[in-house]
């Protein structure tokens with residue numbers, strides 16, 4: 001006789017849940033996993049995007065949840081609590097072209113909630129779930145019944161969060177906090193053999209970025225395509241990179257900037273970021 005955990009593990013392909021998986025990088029990552037034979041669940045707030053995914057990719061399971069609403073987040077996590085998964089990706093994000101002092105109260109609340117507070121809630125839940133699962137899997141694996149991918153938590157931060165300077169925007173500061181949080185989870189989950197990877201990419205040519213730039217983001221420095229970003233992210237997960245910073249051109253620049261004295265870095269970024277385009 002098999003246990004419920006054995007049945008679940010044996011009968012199902014590996015499962016990835018992508019929070020913020022209804023468009024852009026999250027959706028592209030989700031579809032890459034689908035191609036690789038994974039079970040895929042995606043979460044987002046747009047009914048329109050969800051309807052489109054249901055139509056185009058009927059095997060993808062979709063969940064509607066507005067991450068600015070605590071009740072909805074709790075309902076989502078309760079709904080998913082019996083779901084066995086190997087990877088949880090947090091790709092939800094809110095960004096604008098505006099500098100910190102231009103944000104109104106509503107934009108500021110939304111950005112903080114989606115980029116930081118909901119992320120923390122989801123990672124806390126995800127780590128708890130993966131720990132529980134790893135305990136039941138330990139029993140199964142030690143009996144030689146099954147060997148699965150190493151469970152992992154992945155978050156999509158931004159290269160903006162890798163620079164340390166006081167004049168940073170709310171977006172950059174919340175992504176910086178995300179990078180630090182992921183690092184703490186990575187250290188905490190080592191004893192459980194759970195992997196944590198944080199992705200800090202430069203510009204990626206997604207529809208959301210194009211929409212913010214009148215339909216064309218090609219002027220953004222070192223911008224890369226979405227398929228190229230997916231390749232980098234899959235490699236970073238495979239190689240278990242703690243903080244994956246790409247493309248390399250942007251990584252070199254941020255490394256240099258981070259070695260400058262703070263006042264000079266602040267002056268450079270301030271004059272660059274305040275430039276009127």
Ligand SMILES: NC(=O)c1ccc[n+]([C@@H]2O[C@H](COP(=O)([O-])OP(=O)(O)OC[C@H]3O[C@@H](n4cnc5c(N)ncnc54)[C@H](OP(=O)(O)O)[C@@H]3O)[C@@H](O)[C@H]2O)c1
Pocket residue numbers: 019020021022023024025026043044045046047049065066067068091092093094095114156157158159200201202203204205206207208209
């Ligand atoms: N594109 C870039 O250049 C770039 C560079 C570095 C990092 N990033 C990061 O990459 C991530 C994805 O960006 P993207 O360019 O792919 O943008 P995107 O297409 O807008 O993806 C954002 C995802 O977050 C979800 N989301 C936003 N608000 C939500 C809410 N209130 N409730 C639930 N889900 C919500 C969106 O779903 P719904 O619309 O369905 O709500 C969507 O699935 C973000 O975290 C961003 O900061 C992007």
